[in-house]
Amino acid sequence: MRKKLTPKLLDSLLPATGKRYEVRDELVTGLHIRVSNAGGKVWYVATRVDGVSRRIKLGTYPILSLKDAREKAQMILRDIQLGLFQQREEESEEKVLTxxxxxxxxxxxxxxxxxxxxxxxxxxxxxxxxxxxxxxxxxxxxxxxxxxxxxxxxxxxxxxxxxxxxxxxxxxxxxxxxxxxQGIVEVSPVTGLKPLIKEVARDRCLTDDEVIGFWKGCEAEGYSFEQFGKLLLLTGQRRDEIAAMRWSELDLHRGTLTLKADRTKNSTTHVVPLPKQALDILRSIPRFLGSDYVFTSTGRSSISGFGRFKKRLDTFVGLDAEDWRFHDLRRTAATNMAILKVQPHIIEAVLNHKSGIVSGVAATYNRHAYFDEKREALQLWANSLKNLAMEGETVAASHQYENLHRAPGSLSVGRAGDVRAKLER
Structure with a gap:
């Protein structure tokens, strides 16, 4: 179609339905804009160079405005008439993009x-x-x-x-x-190409012994990976959501972590009620002067190096255990909440899964959906986790006590009393 192009008209052009379409300018001969099915708009000028039909790309709209496109098209048409355009093409080979x-x-x-x-x-x-x-x-x-x-x-x-x-x-x-x-290529070589591997949903959860090992591994780290790892397990939230946590997202008085839509996978604001154990950890963390990041070593960005952290944890979780990932901690928290009789829709709400979110108009006015239920569920899990960690300490102390009896002279009387006290706790 041919129209007198205006900025208002260009902005109103809708994405193509199927094949791309063109709108030609009435003022400059050959100038037209192509609109793709994704809404991309690319300027071209169609003309003949030494008797051969050519379509010359000018740039993309709105980066190249209507005024700029007309001026550029007119300059090219003028240079073709004077033979300057052909000369430049011969002298300089166009850069081939890789x-x-x-x-x-x-x-x-x-x-x-x-x-x-x-x-x-x-x-x-x-x-x-x-x-x-x-x-x-x-x-x-x-x-x-x-x-x-x-x-x-x-x-x-x-x-x-x-x-x-x-x-x-x-x-x-x-x-x-x-x-x-962007008009860089005309066709894609991967259109319709199916995945080479059929994905299988993971169902890996950490066993109680692995959870105890994970907790001990975190304690061996010190700031900031110790607190990061423990909060990851306590809250059941995604790795990057906890790693990039800001002090401005926390309300320690009310005991909440509020993740805005741009920080969540499903682009939905998520309020996490924090159990007492998580709040105690957060209150123990030193603040980096002038930085809003909770976990940072520079103040300018959040922590990274998760692969190296996991390798260190493998020593505690178990090198012979089936492969585990940080994302499996979410599944572990969810599974244990289910064991503690937490309702499935509450667990989904804790994890901020779409199936557990109040949708539609209700979601706009109910940012704290199932707030009390989520708090109760996370506190139940945190208490269970605390008992599990204490159980791990008791087992370790029991082994020490047995070794003490096998080798009476190996520990001082004071040290033996410490071990005995752990068992009596």
């Missing part, structure tokens, strides 16, 4: 703005090293499949059932969709 060139642009201009797990997408795309030097428009479906298979082989199963490779496929699909919207 996947390696595109990844940083995709992360900065799309992923960081649109996805919460942009770091995960960036990590998986950076792993696809064999594709980085290939032209973005020359990568074929078979190239992506081979690279994903290599990732599966390199990463190994490691209890993950190949889910990382599936995340990699999802990331490169998003990247190509963005490239099409």
């Amino acid at each position: 996947l390696g060139d595109i990844i940083p642009q995709f992360i900065e201009r799309y992923a960081k703005r649109q996805t919460k797990d942009w770091k995960g997408s960036e990590s998986m795309l950076m792993r696809m090293e064999k594709l980085h030097r290939m032209r973005i428009d020359a990568i074929k479906r078979v190239d992506v499949v081979r690279e994903l298979e290599r990732l599966i082989a390199d990463i190994g199963d490691n209890g993950g059932k190949g889910t990382r490779a599936n995340r990699g496929l999802a990331a490169i699909k998003k990247l190509y969709s963005w490239c099409i919207d």
Whole structure:
């Protein structure tokens, strides 16, 4: 269609339903804008260069305004008439964009703005090293499949059932969709490509002995991983939600942690009633001067290095145990709350799962849905966890006491009294 383009008209153009459509400008011959089904808008000028039809990309709207697009189109048309455009094309070969060139642009201009797990997408795309030097428009479906298979082989199963490779496929699909919207490529080589590995839902929970080991492992850490690990288990919240916790999100007087929508996976504000044990831990944490982060070593960002932390915990949880992850602590907390007779919908509300959230209009006015019930459930779990930790200390003390009798001279009378006191507690 041909129309007199205006900024108001451009802003009102709706995403395409199916195939992209074009709107041509009445004022500048050949100038038109393409609208994709994702709503992306790209300027082009269609003309003939030495008798050959050409479609020359100008840029994206609104970065390139209507006024700028008209001026640029007119300059190109003028240069074609004077032969300057052809001369420049001969003198300088257009830079060919590779996947390696595109990844940083995709992360900065799309992923960081649109996805919460942009770091995960960036990590998986950076792993696809064999594709980085290939032209973005020359990568074929078979190239992506081979690279994903290599990732599966390199990463190994490691209890993950190949889910990382599936995340990699999802990331490169998003990247190509963005490239099409930006006019960088015309087609995606991964359209309709199914995941190479069928994902199996995890059902791993830590046993009581593993929970005791995890707790001891945290105590061996000191600030800040000790408190972080304990709060992770006590609250049942997601790893990054606790790791990036702010003092401004906490109300220690009321005993709550309020996670705003931009900090939760399902983009829903979540109020976590904190059990007494969690509040005691938080009150013991020193504050970093001038920083809002609860767990930080620099004051400018939250803690990281979770992989190294987990490896240290493996020594306590059990190297021979079935593979576990930090996310399994959520399932462990949920399972134990169920054992303590907490109702399923309350457990879902504690975990901030969509099925446990009051939806619709009610959600707008009821930010504290099931607040009292959630507090009771988390306190029950915290009390059970405390008893479990004390039981672990008693067992350890019992072993020491037995060793004391086997080797009477190995411990002083005072030390023996300490061990005996633990058993009597």
